[in-house]
Amino acid sequence: MIECLIKDFSKHTGEEVVIKGWVSNRRSSGKLSFLIIRDGSSICQVIAEREVLGEELYSEIKKIPLESSMIVQGTVREESRSPGGYEMNATKIEIVHKSEEFPIGKKEHGPDFLLNNRHLWLRSNRQTAIMRVRDALVRHVREYFHKNGFTLLDSPIFTTTCGEDTSSLFAVDYFDLGKAFLSQTGQLYLEAAIFGLGKVFCLGPTFRAERSKTRRHLIEFWMVEAEAAFADHDKNLALQEDFVSYIVQNTISEMETELISLERDLEPLKKVKPPFNRITYDEALEILRKNGSDIQWGADLGADDETIITSLYDKPIFIEDYPKKVKAFYMKQHPEKPDYVKCADLLAPEGYGEIIGGSQREDDYDKLLQAIRDNGLDPERYGWYLELRKYGSVPHSGFGLGIERTLSWICGLKHVRETIPFPRMIYRAYP
RNA sequence: UCCUCGGUAGCUCAAUCGGCAGAGCGGGUGACUGUUAAUCACUAGGUUGCAGGUUCAAGUCCUGCCCGGGGAGCCA
Secondary structure, three states: OOEOOHHHHHHOOEEEEEEEEEEEEEEEEEOEEEEEEOOOOOOOEEEEHHHHOHHHHHHHHHHHOOOOEEEEEEEEOOOOOOOOOEEEEEEEEEEOOOOOOOOOOOOOOOOHHHHHHHHHHHOOOOHHHHHHHHHHHHHHHHHHHHHHHOOOOOOOOOOOOOOOHHOOOEEEOOOHEEEEEEEEHHHHHHHHHHHOOOOEEEHHHHHHHOOOOOOOOOOOEEEEEEEEOOOOOHHHHHHHHHHHHHHHHHHHHHOOHHHHHHOOOOOHOOOOOOOOEEEEEEHHHHHHHHOOOOOOOOOOOOOOHHHHHHHOOOEEEEOOOOEEHOOOOOOOOOOOOOEEEEEEEEOOOOOOEEEEEEEEOEEEEHHHHHHHHOOOOOOOHHHHHHHHHOOOOOOOEEEEEEEEHHHHHHHHOOOHHOOOOOOOOOEOOOO
């Protein structure tokens, strides 16, 4: 007897095969029961008949609790009324485990209940679809960099040098060395690596101890970062355009079935191709003021500001050249406008907002040292980082893309908490 | 940290001016040979988040606390 996956049913029409899975839904009608079986590859409808299975087994199957596990033998048949287009007539059913009453029912649930039951929620059609899209997205991210000459460079999780704001670091005891911190970015380490490898990227979890409480924030999230030697700001933006277009187009074409099941309209995503729109920070301020905002120069763009700007475009948009004082210390001072830095944030359309932050890096030793001091940081902790500017310093640039925010945009979700298997949020670290 | 909304059956919610605590789903029992969140009948199920207070009477009003949701700031 052939054991097969439900997704391969089209190759086994008319054959008797075995599938192993869980009952995700059940309906019965007298001497006939319909079981929806999920096997991890897909779902299908199994027909259980009293005449075939016998009175005793049939009456148990007819009342089997949802999420019970079973091994089903039967004949595969094309059937337009069945989800997936194929159906199996069971000849034998072995119950592996009769489930207790499953907490998650067929009707609606609230976020608190679902998040407390995330370990069970993850079985649902919707959540498995999102996890498959996540898998595809991450795979295309890696593939893009490998196709374009980047080397994977795993950055450390424990750090004593931080790239962003020191107040948002998670501190842990590190033996006799005192406090170490969970990484907020791998960028500084990538910068060290470009001198040996030219173009590098890293992909891993990052941790922010910000008391954020919005649909766009997680305490632990995954970020892909890239860094390239001899790349100026313009090259950096061209890379980002090409990269984002690649991962979006490849993910939506591979995952069309899943995205449609998530009721994602694919038309806006199909437009995500170079060139993206570009405006400067100063131009953004003008647009915002024309739209009734009273934002002052030197303030970072808020969520409402991002919404106004992204609503004007149907593709991602770069906002370039922010004031130096609102951005991180390592960004390169603008050669013509000393109060600005050579950086850009990339905002996703449809209200999704910032998915990338990137910049050309300060490659001048003295300017970098001054920036560290101006930001109130201790230059001694950044000794190794500063030293990179002493030995063959070159213009270089990089960026970081948030996996969950990007996935949330691609899937058309309302909240990033559904994009990661076990979300870590300010009031939630269980399960 | 601030603003805002909420907590009633296992789940999602309702309960008018303060006046008998309810429905759907899920559970149980039964009917039904093509169902698509199947349907139909019957049935069990409650410390209304916690602690005080006002009142003849509190799910409802007041005070404090606890726990969540949404948003702001910060950021990806």
